[in-house]
Amino acid sequence: MNYADRLAKAIEEKGTPAVVGLDPRIGSIPEEIRSRHGDDRAGAAAAVFEFNRRVIDVVAPLVPAVKPNLAFHEAFGWEGYKAFLDTVAHAKEMGLLVIADAKRGDIGSTAEAYAESLFGVAGADAVTLSPWLGTDSLKPFFERMHDGKGCYLLVKTSNPSSSDLQDLPLGGGRTVFHQAATLVSAWGQPHIGRKGLSSVGAVVGATFPEQAAALRAAMPTTPFLLPGYGAQGAKGEMLRRAFGAGGAGAVVNSSRGIIFAYQKNETEEGWEEAVRQAALAMRADLAAAVPEGGFRE
Amino acid sequence: MNYADRLAKAIEEKGTPAVVGLDPRIGSIPEEIRSRHGDDRAGAAAAVFEFNRRVIDVVAPLVPAVKPNLAFHEAFGWEGYKAFLDTVAHAKEMGLLVIADAKRGDIGSTAEAYAESLFGVAGADAVTLSPWLGTDSLKPFFERMHDGKGCYLLVKTSNPSSSDLQDLPLGGGRTVFHQAATLVSAWGQPHIGRKGLSSVGAVVGATFPEQAAALRAAMPTTPFLLPGYGAQGAKGEMLRRAFGAGGAGAVVNSSRGIIFAYQKNETEEGWEEAVRQAALAMRADLAAAVPEGGFRE
Numbered sequence: 001m002n003y004a005d006r007l008a009k010a011i012e013e014k015g016t017p018a019v020v021g022l023d024p025r026i027g028s029i030p031e032e033i034r035s036r037h038g039d040d041r042a043g044a045a046a047a048v049f050e051f052n053r054r055v056i057d058v059v060a061p062l063v064p065a066v067k068p069n070l071a072f073h074e075a076f077g078w079e080g081y082k083a084f085l086d087t088v089a090h091a092k093e094m095g096l097l098v099i100a101d102a103k104r105g106d107i108g109s110t111a112e113a114y115a116e117s118l119f120g121v122a123g124a125d126a127v128t129l130s131p132w133l134g135t136d137s138l139k140p141f142f143e144r145m146h147d148g149k150g151c152y153l154l155v156k157t158s159n160p161s162s163s164d165l166q167d168l169p170l171g172g173g174r175t176v177f178h179q180a181a182t183l184v185s186a187w188g189q190p191h192i193g194r195k196g197l198s199s200v201g202a203v204v205g206a207t208f209p210e211q212a213a214a215l216r217a218a219m220p221t222t223p224f225l226l227p228g229y230g231a232q233g234a235k236g237e238m239l240r241r242a243f244g245a246g247g248a249g250a251v252v253n254s255s256r257g258i259i260f261a262y263q264k265n266e267t268e269e270g271w272e273e274a275v276r277q278a279a280l281a282m283r284a285d286l287a288a289a290v291p292e293g294g295f296r297e
Numbered sequence: 298m299n300y301a302d303r304l305a306k307a308i309e310e311k312g313t314p315a316v317v318g319l320d321p322r323i324g325s326i327p328e329e330i331r332s333r334h335g336d337d338r339a340g341a342a343a344a345v346f347e348f349n350r351r352v353i354d355v356v357a358p359l360v361p362a363v364k365p366n367l368a369f370h371e372a373f374g375w376e377g378y379k380a381f382l383d384t385v386a387h388a389k390e391m392g393l394l395v396i397a398d399a400k401r402g403d404i405g406s407t408a409e410a411y412a413e414s415l416f417g418v419a420g421a422d423a424v425t426l427s428p429w430l431g432t433d434s435l436k437p438f439f440e441r442m443h444d445g446k447g448c449y450l451l452v453k454t455s456n457p458s459s460s461d462l463q464d465l466p467l468g469g470g471r472t473v474f475h476q477a478a479t480l481v482s483a484w485g486q487p488h489i490g491r492k493g494l495s496s497v498g499a500v501v502g503a504t505f506p507e508q509a510a511a512l513r514a515a516m517p518t519t520p521f522l523l524p525g526y527g528a529q530g531a532k533g534e535m536l537r538r539a540f541g542a543g544g545a546g547a548v549v550n551s552s553r554g555i556i557f558a559y560q561k562n563e564t565e566e567g568w569e570e571a572v573r574q575a576a577l578a579m580r581a582d583l584a585a586a587v588p589e590g591g592f593r594e
Contacts, residue, residue: 069403071401071403071408071410074378075411075418077379078376081375105427105429106368110369113369114368117368130402133454133456134459134462135458135461158404159433161431161434165476166429168465179462180462
């Protein structure tokens with residue numbers, strides 16, 4: 001089964017398009033965990049993995065996928081990189097899809113090595129990639145779509161400076177990100193699954209609802225990964241238009257708003273209960289905002 | 298001393314702007330090395346490190362810097378990532394500058410984690426980065442320019458599909474990569490060293506000599522990293538214009554043309570002698586082609 005269909009199935013089973021981002025910033029990991037591991041890099045990496053593992057155990061029944069970001073793992077050297085690999089393995093054991101948030105982008109033969117790293121070694125189901133280097137830098141990833149893998153290209157990112165290059169005007173009201181969208185849509189055509197959506201998706205910042213709505217209309221067969229929910233300010237209602245009237249495929253990511261919910265919502269039941277409550281609140285928020293639960297029937 | 302000045306000093310001492318790219322594709326590592334390590338991932342990672350270490354020992358007297366690409370290390374999991382870290386450490390012990398070819402690009406707080414990973418943990422002197430996400434995704438790296446670190450932004454890459462987004466026309470004869478160049482030049486202004494060059498550089502494919510010449514004129518204070526020499530087809534003479542009439546700062550990278558020279562130039566003295574011969578040939582080629590040795594007086 002191709003990735004788009006695997007994802008649609010997981011969204012249906014869990015009843016939500018919510019994805020939990022695993023951005024394990026060491027300073028925000030509960031003291032309870034940090035205090036039991038050493039202060040050195042190996043200790044930090046062990047704390048990162050324990051934290052990820054316990055977050056995964058809480059959210060596994062509630063969401064279809066998790067999205068670990070490699071940066072917060074690589075920050076602790078090879079021990080941290082191992083924590084990333086162990087995290088992917090544990091998430092898969094718990095029945096979750098894994099989107100490796102790597103944002104890689106390199107020329108053809110090097111891209112092949114990254115594809116091997118993320119899909120082959122780590123075993124991720126999907127990855128985030130930069131389109132800046134163009135088609136030949138992405139082919140090694142596209143080839144693995146035939147093995148059930150997926151990817152999300154950075155079309156319009158959620159950060160304020162995404163305008164620097166992505167919003168440059170090309171004339172006729174079009175911008176560079178519109179052209180990126182056209183490319184991503186075309187790249188995805190050979191990889192459309194039974195539900196009418198491709199395994200080649202787009203990262204579209206939920207912080208820019210106007211652009212997200214325009215892109216949704218321009219890319220009807222492209223599934224979206226919408227970051228920026230929660231801590232970055234995007235709310236469920238803002239996402240409505242990004243899903244489109246028919247509830248086309250998209251997933252919505254929240255990272256620190258869920259995994260570090262205990263910092264804002266102190267509960268006597270501990271930080272894991274805060275994670276569970278935050279995930280439930282996001283599910284409810286999305287269910288109210290997103291037509292037909294956010295997935296194509 | 299800032300990175301631009303440290304690099305200029307190293308180029309002067311070694312008498313060449315040649316950089317050796319460490320892309321240790323496992324299938325091309327000499328059988329002599331591979332046969333002494335296991336067939337599993339740990340064995341491959343050990344072979345990768347031994348190969349890198351021995352290449353470094355050969356080229357250390359001949360070039361100012363090496364450029365390990367993370368992809369070929371991450372392809373062997375955490376053991377491969379450790380091989381990357383050990384490679385950087387060994388290169389630094391041998392007195393070389395290290396440009397970590399990571400091509401990372403993520404939003405602000407995540408970029409900070411990558412900066413910590415590449416500069417803090419790995420100890421690289423410079424890194425390659427994608428400009429696709431704009432200013433705020435780069436600030437954590439720019440802040441470390443004050444600690445002697447440097448970076449190279451992907452402005453016009455050496456691969457054929459770099460035209461997909463980088464060459465899009467903005468009107469008035471300008472393209473997206475011209476605007477990327479304008480941004481990179483501006484980002485570099487606060488980081489100009491005593492030699493008049495910035496620690497914020499640009500990756501400009503040596504495979505596109507026309508564009509490289511135009512960019513050289515547009516970015517007089519930006520040092521270039523020119524990939525694509527050798528195996529990708531760019532020759533020393535094609536680079537002349539990228540350096541500019543005054544011999545402004547640039548480094549030229551060759552990867553497989555040097556490290557796997559033994560495959561094209563079998564010598565009885567073994568693969569390391571082939572590496573040495575290829576590095577010497579590149580030095581001579583650049584000395585003939587590049588005005589004033591490729592560095593600003």
